[in-house]
Amino acid sequence: MNWDDMRLFLGLARNGRVAIAAKGLKVDPTTLIRRVKKLEDSLNCNLFELTKKGYVLTSQGSELVRYIEKAEHYFLEAQNELSDERSHLAGTIRVSVSEGFGSWFLAPLLPDFKAQYPGICIELVATSGFLNLNKREADMAILLEKPSKGLLVTQKLTDYELYLYTHETLVQSAKPKSLHDLRHFNLVSYVPDLVYAPQLKFIEETALSQLSALRSTSINAQHQMLVNGAGVGILPKFIAEHQAGLVRLLQQDIHIKRTFWLASHKETYTQAKFQAFSSWLLEKVQFNRSRFVE
DSSP states (O other): OOHHHHHHHHHHHHHOOHHHHHHHHTSOHHHHHHHHHHHHHHHTSOOEEEETTEEEEOHHHHHHHHHHHHHHHHHHHHHHHHHHHHHHOOEEEEEEEEHHHIIIIIHHHHHHHHHHOTTEEEEEEEESSOOOTTTTSOSEEEESSOOOSSSEEEEEEEEEEEEEEEEGGGGSSOOOOSGGGGTTSOEEEOOGGGOSSGGGOOGGGTTOTTSOEEEOSOHHHHHHHHHTTOOEEEEEHHHHTSSTTEEEEOTTTOEEEEEEEEEEETTTTTSHHHHHHHHHHHHHHHHTHHHHOO
């Protein structure tokens, strides 16, 4: 037995008419009958009799309704208590994130968090660089490297992949088949001496450094250059493929993997508001895993 089957059974028991019950439960009538039959098979008894007035509960069906309604009562009671607990959580969480992750992934999802936890204020610091957790500049941080110093609790958030991209209009006639074929393209990249994290120095991992360059400290500015036909550039998959227009090039030659780490202060990590945000974020990242890796 599972709760969903019992929920459908309860809907039919309270109504008696398949079509009306199915509409209220937002399932197909055939599905409703099939799931109720599945429940009857698992219990090895008949729960309904089909009459001219519709489906009428048998004695076993009536007994099951009493048990399910007790379970439903406790479930709703728990749901209400947890909802009240969520609404009572309050305070501010300052989160330091990279510009790309903050702009392209986290910011669009924050209204969902706020709806669940209206009392918690999120201060999203999404810049080219990170605030210092050890100096208390932020409460939590999503980093490109696992911290090795300080009293921090760190957990892996997700791997993410980067590829070489260009705008589709630049390769309509023919796609480059080798690194040599890129010699006539501009390279959109970071400003080398202003890169804020060694994990972003991926041009050195490729044979692209000889190309004529357009550079920016901002990943969003680089993205804008590329979607406007500036040349080729390396971008995270979750940015480049979120909208149409950019296409991958030479992915067998240029395929880079990096990792996001979630870090919090050890002494405040167990506080309810930080636990709520961490759990919510991990759930969102897991649900959207295909945006980050193949």
